[in-house]
Amino acid sequence: MKSLIDTYTLNNGVKVPIVGFGTWQTPDGAIAKVAVKSALSSGYRHIDTAEMYGNEKSIGAAIKESGVSRNSLFITSKLSNSDHSYEKAATAIEKSLRDLQVSTLDLFLIHWPNPKMFRDSDWKKHLQDTWRALEDAYKAGKIKAIGVSNFKEHHFDILKETQTVKPMVNQIRICPGDYNEELIDYCRNENILLEAYSPLGTGKIFTDKIMAEIAEKNNRTVAQVCLRWSLQHDFLPLPKSIHEDRIEENSHLFDFELSDSDMATIDNLKNIVGHVADPDTAEF
Ligand SMILES: NC(=O)c1ccc[n+]([C@@H]2O[C@H](COP(=O)([O-])OP(=O)(O)OC[C@H]3O[C@@H](n4cnc5c(N)ncnc54)[C@H](OP(=O)(O)O)[C@@H]3O)[C@@H](O)[C@H]2O)c1
Numbered sequence: 001m002k003s004l005i006d007t008y009t010l011n012n013g014v015k016v017p018i019v020g021f022g023t024w025q026t027p028d029g030a031i032a033k034v035a036v037k038s039a040l041s042s043g044y045r046h047i048d049t050a051e052m053y054g055n056e057k058s059i060g061a062a063i064k065e066s067g068v069s070r071n072s073l074f075i076t077s078k079l080s081n082s083d084h085s086y087e088k089a090a091t092a093i094e095k096s097l098r099d100l101q102v103s104t105l106d107l108f109l110i111h112w113p114n115p116k117m118f119r120d121s122d123w124k125k126h127l128q129d130t131w132r133a134l135e136d137a138y139k140a141g142k143i144k145a146i147g148v149s150n151f152k153e154h155h156f157d158i159l160k161e162t163q164t165v166k167p168m169v170n171q172i173r174i175c176p177g178d179y180n181e182e183l184i185d186y187c188r189n190e191n192i193l194l195e196a197y198s199p200l201g202t203g204k205i206f207t208d209k210i211m212a213e214i215a216e217k218n219n220r221t222v223a224q225v226c227l228r229w230s231l232q233h234d235f236l237p238l239p240k241s242i243h244e245d246r247i248e249e250n251s252h253l254f255d256f257e258l259s260d261s262d263m264a265t266i267d268n269l270k271n272i273v274g275h276v277a278d279p280d281t282a283e284f
Contacts, residue, residue, distance in 0.1 A: 001231060002254050004043045008236060010168040011191045014145045016107070017046035017074050018231060019253070020195065022240030024053050031242050032058035033065070038244040040066045042251045048171075048195075048238045049100075050078035050111055051092060056099035064101055075100060076107040078149060078171075079134075081115035081284060084126040089133035093142060108134060108143045109171055113155040113279050127155070128162045135165045145169065149197070150279045153186050171195035174235050176205060176226060177272035196230045199237035201273025208272045214262050227253050229266045 007015035021039040026032045032055040036047060040063070049059050056077060063073065077096040083089050093108060110130055118126045134146040147169030148155070159167065170187050172180070174196035187194050205211055206222055215222045223239065227250060230237035239250045258266070277283075 036062035060101035
């Protein structure tokens with residue numbers, strides 16, 4: 001683990017850079033363009049977006065303008081919660097390809113398993129049909145890898161009833177103080193890569209005193225310690241920032257190592273960043 005372009009290998013053999021650049025709450029237009037160009041200048045080669053972030057067009061434009069070659073990049077997008085059906089998912093994939101100005105996506109995810117708008121109808125059937133649309137786009141070569149986000153074990157069971165391709169990724173919230181060990185073990189046993197979203201607790205980690213002490217002791221920042229913790233656990237963190245200096249700071253993760261004792265202290269932090277929404281009861 002030496003740089004941002006080291007890779008993990010997904011269960012279908014596709015390689016994915018071990019750190020991704022997060023773009024949630026990165027407004028479309030100049031802010032998204034500057035953030036993505038800064039990330040590319042700092043050496044990130046993996047960009048994480050979603051239809052629901054509303055910034056795919058700016059990200060596509062930033063990538064084009066950066067001059068970084070498409071085949072050195074790993075681009076992920078995710079399906080909107082309103083598009084849980086075969087036809088809508090198939091159309092949404094085409095729209096993401098168009099908006100991002102690419103002919104293939106490296107990874108496409110079902111963003112949430114059980115959106116509120118389908119909960120009272122046959123949401124399981126919607127989910128299975130949606131997955132079939134991702135499988136067909138994968139088989140047609142439009143997407144190099146397919147996966148899910150915010151899935152718990154019982155959501156995977158629903159896919160297993162009909163799937164012909166196994167998910168390659170589960171993108172879930174993993175941050176000191178908020179991670180689900182049982183779900184992590186399940187994904188690892190299934191050979192599903194864990195992408196760690198909100199690795200900085202969407203900014204809430206910065207007020208924790210213990211994290212600040214560990215950062216000071218290691219002569220690093222809290223963000224760097226957090227991201228290093230994630231990497232030393234073999235997660236794939238997706239830090240987000242719209243500030244050039246922070247984007248650069250968050251890329252310097254390979255010139256130090258956390259001791260076993262620091263890792264254990266961080267593992268044991270509780271309730272410091274709030275808790276992720278339950279996908280079966282969330283209000284969206
Ligand atoms: N699949 C899902 O359902 C899902 C859900 C949430 C997130 N995600 C993905 O995961 C990515 C990251 O999660 P996130 O957006 O929740 O947030 P995050 O990366 O955990 O934290 C971002 C926050 O921390 C601040 N920050 C970043 N680097 C910093 C630094 N070095 N020093 C001080 N503050 C810093 C940012 O502020 P500034 O931007 O102002 O610098 C922002 O407020 C998302 O962008 C998205 O790509 C996926």
